[in-house]
Amino acid sequence: MNKKVLLAAILAVLMLVGCKKDPIDDIDVPGGKGNILLETTVKNADGITGTSYIQLIESINGSVDNSNGIQVGFASSVTVEDDEIFVFPSWGTDDNTNLVKYKYDAKKQVIGDKQELELPPNSGASHLIKVNDQKAYLPCYILGKVLVINPTAMEKIGEIDLSSYAHGDLSAEPSYGIIRDGYYYLPLNQLDATFMPYLDYFQSDVAIIDINTDKVVKVISEDVSNLAFPTRPLVKHMIFKTEQNDIYIACSGTFGFIPTLLNNGFICIPNGQTEFDISRSWDISETTIEGTEYKPSSVFSSRYLGNGKVAAYVAISELMGDNPYSSKYTMAVIIDLNEKTIKAIDGIPLTDGHSIWIEEHNGLAIFTCFGDSDAGVFTYNIATGEVQKTLSTAGNPIFVHFF
Amino acid sequence: MSLQNRNSKILYISSIIIYLFISSVFSTSYAQSGLYSLTGTILDSYTNEPLVGATVFIKDINLGAAADENGFFRLDNLKEGNYKVNFSFVGYEAKTKSISIGNTNVTEFTDIVIKLKPTAESLEQVTIIAKSKARKLRERAMPISVISMNSLNGTVNSVSDVLTKTVGVTLRSSGGIGGATRVSLRGLEGKRIGFFIDETPMNDQSDFIDINDIPIEMIDRIEIYKGVVPAKFGGSAMGGAVNIVIKEYPDKYLDVSYGLESFNTHKSQLVFKRNIKDKGIILGGGGGFTYSDNDYVMESPYTPGLMIKREHDKYKKLLIGGNVKFTKLWFDEIEFEPSYVRTYKQIQGIIKDVRKAETHSDAILLANNLKKKDFFLPGLDLDMSTTFAYTMYGLVDTARYWYDWYGNEFSSFSIYGGELGNRYASDSHNKKISFFNKLNFEYIINANHSLSFNTFFTLANGYPKNDIQELSMGKVMVFDSKMRSLVAGITYDARTTDDKLLNSLTLRYYLYSMDTKKTSIYGSGDKVFDVNLLKNDVGFSDAIRYRILPDFMAKASVAYDVRVPSESELLGDGYAVSASENLLPERNTSVNLGLLYDLTGKHSTNLQVELNGYYMYLQNMIRYTKGLIGAQYQNFGEMRTLGIEFETKADIFKFLYGYVNVTYQDLRDVRKYEDSSTVPNSTRGKRMPNIPYFLVNGGLEFHKENLFGGRGQNTRVLADCSFIEEYFYDFEVTANQKRRIPRSFTVDLTFEHSFFNNTLFISAKVRNLTNAKVLSEFNRPLPGRNFGVKIRYVLK
DSSP states (O other): HEEEEEEEHHHHHHHHHHHHOOOOOOOOOOOOSSSSEEEEEEEESSSSEEEEEEESOOOOEEESSSSEEHHHHHHOOEEEEEEEEOOOOOOOSSOEEEEEEEEEEEETEEEEEEEEEEETOOOOOOOOEEEEEEEEEETTTTTTEEEEEEETTTTEEEEOOOOGOSSSSSSSBBOEEEETTTEEEEEEEEBTTTTOOOOOSSSEEEEEEETTTTHHHHHHOOOOOOOOOOOTTOOTTSSSEEOOOOOEEEEETTTTSSSSSOEEEEEEEEOOOSSOGGOOOGGGGEEEETTTOOOEEEEEEEEEETTEEEEEEEEEEEOSSSSTTTTTOOOEEEETTTTEEEEOOOTEEEEEBBOOOOOOEEEEEEEEEOOOSEEEEEEEETTTEEEEEEEEEEEEEEEEEEE | OHHHHHHHEEEHHHHHHHHHHHHHHHHHHHHTTSSSEEEEEEETTTTTBBOOTOOEEGGGGTTTEEOTTSEEEEEEEEEEEEEEEOOOOOTTOOOEEEEEOSSSSEEEEEEEEEEOOOOHHHHSSOOOOOOOHHHHHSSSSEEEEEEOGGGGGTOOOOHHHHHHTTTTTTEOSSSSOOOOOEEEEEEBOOGEEEEETTTTEEEOOOSSSOOSSSGGGEEEEEEEESSSSOGGGOOOOOOOEEEEOOOOOOEEEEEEEEEETTTTEEEEEEEEEEEEEGGEEEEEEEEEEEEOOOOEEEEOSSTOOOOOOOOEEEEOOOOOOOOEESSSSSEEEEEEEEEEEEEEOOOOOSSSOSSSEEEEEEEEEEEEEEEEEOOOSSEEEEEEEEEEEEEEEEEEEEEEEEEOTTEEEESSSTTTTOSSSSSSSSOOOEEEEEEEEEEEEEEEEEEEEEEEEEEEEEEEEEEEOOHHHHHTTTTTOOOOEEEEEEEEEEEEEETTTTHHHEEEEEEEEEEEEEEEEOOOOOOOOOEEEEEEEEEEEEEEEEEEEEEEETTTTEEEEEEEEOOOHHHHHHHSSSSSSOOOOOOOOOOEEEEEEEEEEEETTSSTOOOOOEEEEEEEEEEEEEEEESSSSSSSEEEEEEEEEEEEEEEEEEEEEEEEEEEEEEEEEEEEEEOSBOOTTTTTTTTTTTTTTSOOOOOEEEEEEEEEETSSSSOEEEEEEEEEEEEEEEEEESSSOOOOOOEOOHHHHHHHHEEEEEEEETTTEEEEESSSSOOOOOOOOOTEEOOSSSEEEEEEEEOO
16 A cells, blocks of 8 residues: 555544534424423433433323433433423432423423522432422432422522431431421431331321421321331322312332331321321221232322322232332222222233323323333223223333323 | 642653753754664565564674564664675575665665575475564454554553554543543443453452553553454453453563653552573562542533532552562473552542542452473473452441532431442441462364363452441341352364464353352341352354465454353342342354454555454343332343444554554344333334444554664654544433533644663653543543653663
8 A cells, every 4th residue: 555645544534533523402492292291211221321301292192202302310300380390300320410490381382491400419309399489398308408499590598407307317308298288298208228217117207397487397207007108209199188188198118128018008197287197097008909819018109089089009019020120010009098998900001110100180090101011101081990001102101291 | 749749740850851852853963974774674485474583694894683573673873885784594595685875865774675585494394484473463363453562661651541542442431540441342341341461361250450550561462352252361251352461571671660640640660570591480570559649620510610620539559569480390380470459549529529438459469370381291281370369448438428519518318427329338348369260271283273171260259348337227238258150161273284274163161150148138127048059151152264365364253152240240239239140141142254454574564454344242231220229230131233443554654653443333222122021122223322333543653763863762752543423321312312422532642762772761641632521421521631751761
């Protein structure tokens, strides 16, 4: 080969690769249009990382991929308050620490303006409870604090330190709360280093916070019924008010991981009271699910449907495979708080631990599901009990909201 | 040491180099007056092979030289005149040529190619052709890149610097000296890629030596095997291997060097050797010490514009080793090598300001090597190495508070401390006893056939201890463990008499066992289960090389390899990652095709052009699966790779060497279904994330002897460029994909000047000359422009 030709080739290649190319523009405006917000998760090859996508869709019929999605953190949780969409940093260390707020444009049915608020790293913040346009509570599960923010300005305006109420460590793990009669009822998970309830403290605590002063009025405990892990920080609707303004709290227990301690169920703070009514606590681990031979070993998620009926996903320990992280052992059920019965919903496959979101819309309970052979959104007609698979998704569907 | 002081030191040493440079320039005119050089190559007239050791002699002035491993010779300081130059070599007819020097404007008479004819007597015998080691390796049947380190020994380069310029290789680094470095070869990385020193596995079931720990001065060459790894290396690497070959030193040797680099980085090293020939004893020893503050400034990958100085990334490493070899006993060689390695590393936070957490380790090793030719049987060669290692290591994470980058203080979760976010405090004092034995028997059946049998046995007993973790967790999480593995292989090599065809067929058998205990990682239950497993597997490979023309050859290989799960994959960490004793080994099917045109030693350009294409199909991929509140390793990945690599390098001019290599590797997810289901895999056919797919490297090396005048001096200037196309951290499923590892283009410049016939070296290097922003992963900022200078003295 001619030396000069070789030299020219080397220089040409180096110049070619050295040329600057404009980076592909980041597009923060999501594709997709509609009045339904959907979040799906796609795992990476290493399994430890991955990413999730939020997008608007027009209906929950047919199938949808993620080509129009906005990329958010791996399994980032989403809170929707009115026309504002709050996307939280994913847990772990591979994502940014910003809380991102998108404005939903109801007229155009698109996601619009974006604002951000930087949160402390690894805070474990995963939802917020809006008191009004100027104030919202943002529990930080890992830090053991509640940040008080202005959700309109996206500024921190205060914080509530709960470390003095923590058992065994310095975080009481503030979970998903609810506001009733001027008080913020905030369940405390009180977990050990393995994210399990302390065996010597297997109970449910709730901090009652005055929403005018942001002070903890008191912490109440249900330490009689052996029910622990009240609500999960990433899952809305596990604390809810009934038509009678009673607060019910779903307790996950040990997620079925400790075979000798499968207690799980519901506890209640009746209307007008700031103490538990122990007589209304219900450990569902002793109740056989009608239509099956199984008993629930944990409540993974729930949605109150009215008249004492709760749609829920419950864990069935007997169906847990060799690997609890990918096995499908979570069953869709209807729980009757009044009759103390649990019925399996036929037609919705057993799902894994990621796709357990339940919504309610137009007389339908909407279940996200990732089963052995089917993934997507299923509907359950509350009146007739009819079940339909309506939407297929690419990846795990983990959140759905109807504007 | 303050930043100002460090900069002063760098400036001081830089000024010395500049002074030497200027003084050399002034001496040039003197040196150029009337002295000439004669250079050329001596080859076999039939095979065009270089004749290593052939002599060149001018009787009239009593000046001579020997040809090097490429057949190259050089005679300096010739005055104008006519000379009769004699060329000779044992077994060849001598040749005398009249050469007239002077009367021209040139000072060098180059590109003289002398071909010697073998004598009739030697032609009748089996001719042993001396080839350079590098050339022999390139001509092996399997795809391999060989980087000769002779030209890099005096420079500030590290092994990483060298590997990243190699076709098909990328390095993934967490940043800074001593940061975790993973070699990625054709897109495969971690324990799939073997790391060997002198053919002994270093990362199979141990991790106490990092690829950058080996001082570059000690390295003779680096061999990079792609697709097929020789069975005699042992271990269960399957995607390829990096084998670092340590130098054979002269009989008397002393090598001392000291390097000063940016971020208060100091690297010092000493190697000595003494061969007491009459007693058949060779003594050697050496050591190295590296220290770095690693305190470069990075931009937070999470908060744009937030500049962070890495204040908690200090690194210290001490290596001390000795060597005694006996060459006059019953064994041809009996060698003992004791060594000690101490490492200390602070943990640098990226998302938060980690201020106290650190790791430490101490390793004591004793190695023994035995070699014997004609071991009880003519033609049977024994080569056995045995290593015993005792390692103590631990993680200290006991800080009661942790901080964000704004200085805000937060309490650790555990009352015992911990700032890394593990929910427990740690002050571990783990111990590990390892034993490795590698045994190779090679039997030369005849000139065309040979058979080799090899085994590699490892024993690893782990004794973890972490009292404060136990207190934090409320139970014992880690248990003593015993792991054993045996890889046995048999290889049959066949070569045609005319050396046109070479075939190498290997069969391997894998056997491994694990005995330990485990507990449920959830809750404070104290139920403990026994874990006892024993598994085996088989693999094979075949590699073929066909010489189409004397300088042009084709290679093909096919392999079905196995990687045994590592201890950490089988056992988890006792905390967040649960045990997975049912893991199956990974399997990789690969096909490689290559063409090589090689004029090394046969033409003054030493031109090499190589083109390789390959296919890989990885099954039972071991992947980390994270679930609700825990994680586990699982077999569920499948990946297909198609790749093509092109590389060319040559001495463009006598004073200028250049190279370019281009890699395109297309790795795709081919899982039909999502894990543990028959739900269609939404990323099927997508490019595998977090793996670069298009890379180009290129460089030029200018070198000239006595460039600035004087005698016995050599100057080299190297410019290396590296380009990596932008790629995604996640599967690309939307145009809105945000997490990208940006395109990078970096330039490194190296200057080296040696004095007194390669006795004293002074070199300087600028890495990342253009101060380009470079990220590893998508959130690990690497240093910007940085500098290094080095001085080295060699006594031979």
